[in-house]
Amino acid sequence: MKRAYQRDILKEKSLECHRLAGALRMKEHALANSINAVFFADAKGMVFEVNPAFLKLWGYDDRHEVLGCGVERFFLLKGGFAQWRGRVGEKGGDREMTAVKKNGTVFPVKAAISLFEPAGRRGLGVMGACVALTEKSRSEEFKRQSLKLLALGHLSAGLAHELRNPLAVISSCAQFSIENLTIERPLAENLQVIYRNSQKASRLIEELLSFAKPSNLDWKRLSLNAILGHVVKMARLEASQGSIQTCLKADPNLPRIVGDREKLEQVFLNITLNAFQAVSTHGRVTLTTRHVKKAEMVEVNIIDNGPGIPEEYREQVFDPFFTTKDNGTGLGLSISHAIIKQHGGQIRITGGRRNGTDMSILLPIASRNGDGPDGDWEAG
Ligand SMILES: Nc1ncnc2c1ncn2[C@@H]1O[C@H](COP(=O)(O)OP(=O)(O)OP(=O)(O)O)[C@@H](O)[C@H]1O
Ligand SMILES: [Mg+2]
Structure with missing residues (x-):
């Protein structure tokens, strides 16, 4: 009786071993293939x-x-x-x-x-x-994006050219009047409004034109730290919100990159202004640079502690005209995306929703010849 019982147990155990070995082989096979x-x-x-x-x-x-x-x-x-x-x-x-x-x-x-x-x-x-x-899905995505930008470029180029000059006249007349006339307060305020809005419209025109001529880059060897120092200053002026804490943590040994200074300034200003706008008046915006040695890239992170970008918007934010702001044009990130791609880099959102936004921009470093560290950076 006892023997028969032991035999049953043995049989059951050996079956179980057999099953386990089979399951293990199946998993190994699945993993290998x-x-x-x-x-x-x-x-x-x-x-x-x-x-x-x-x-x-x-x-x-x-x-x-x-x-x-x-x-x-x-x-x-x-x-x-x-x-x-x-x-x-x-x-x-x-x-x-x-x-x-x-x-x-x-x-x-x-x-x-x-x-x-x-x-x-x-x-x-x-x-x-x-x-x-895959490059396929990326390049399809990029192609889709580029086609949109191309269509937008053609459409806007003619219009932008026509609007540029009259706008410049409005803007400089308003500025001249503000500086030189002693007029009553409501009128002066109206002039300020005209000036600010004509400047804004001019910026929009410039942005639209940059879709029309995306490949005209002025390649130079550049210090990203210097560019970011300048961007932080400009962003502070544009945002004119005194209580936002801004901090630039620049890697002093950052290698140089090759790129178009103006275009890159535009990218980093767009993203920094987005961060300023996201945190409203009492937030924190941090810009960091670092050398990603193994990838021969430099990484810029622009981090804010605002509300973050909801998961469902993360792809759309790079589309032209996608905006959640009352006064936004929705062009900032799509232009930035196109410029970074032209520089052989990558731009993506890495921050989680509740922790604010962390925009990461990777750019390839300049070739080794004569490529000293980023020594001439001045704090912004
Ligand atoms: N740091 C950020 N925090 C939260 N949302 C952001 C941030 N950056 C971008 N976004 C979202 O992405 C959208 C698109 O940004 P984008 O810069 O392209 O356009 P915009 O800021 O709305 O307008 P503009 O053309 O004036 O820059 C924004 O409207 C906003 O919803
Ligand atoms: Mg923006």
Whole structure:
């Protein structure tokens, strides 16, 4: 009786082992053949397993080149692994990340990140299943965007030319009158309104014209820190909101980039003004620069502690004329997107909704020859 019972138990256990081995083989097979690039890392962020799709996507030949390396070697993680894992939180979720190939090229991926308990290792590890936001989907998106901009450019070019001169006349007449006449207060105020609005209309015209001639860039070797110092000053003047705290944390060893000074100033001013407008009167706007060595890029982050951009708007904000503001034109970010693309860079929103907005702009650094650090920066 006892023997028969033991035999049954043994049989059941061996069946269970068989089932477990089968399930394990199935999972291994699924992982080996998955089109998703999968990695597993321990609690310290050391990668201990990847699948073939991961090696292929990141450009490695052998998994041993990858195993034992930190997750930060494969992704740009702001603040390092621990901070990033904190942001991922217990629930994990889908996110867009910037990945770095073996040869240093950066590329965007969509990653489903989750925390798990790795067998035989301490603490919660991280697992990620990634798909490249392929150049195809990116370039289709870019093409779609470019076509919109092209149509807009053609449409606006003629109109803009006609409006530019009369507007300049209105603006300078208003300015001259403000400076030279002693007139009564309501009239002076009206003149200020005319002046401010004609300036605004001129800016809109300039922006519309920049869609018409997107490829006319004046390439120079530039110091991004200097550009940002200047932008912060201009933004303070334009926003004229005294109690917003602005801070520029510039990396003193930032390498130079090659680009069009005016266009880049326009990009950073657009984004900084958006940040100023988002925080209203008592907020904080921080601009940071850093050298992303492994990607041969520099990164600018413009961070505010305003209400953030809701998930559902995140793609639309780069479309021309998308605005949630009463007085907005909705052109700032679409122009910035086009200019950064022309510079071979990337622009994306990285901040979570409740923590305000963090706009990240990546730009390639200038070639090594004669490329000194960004020494001539003056604080803004
Ligand atoms: N820092 C930010 N915080 C919150 N929302 C933002 C931020 N930056 C941009 N947005 C959202 O993106 C939209 C589009 O921005 P964009 O700069 O293109 O146009 P705009 O600021 O509305 O108008 P303008 O053409 O005058 O710049 C904004 O209307 C706003 O809803
Ligand atoms: Mg704007």
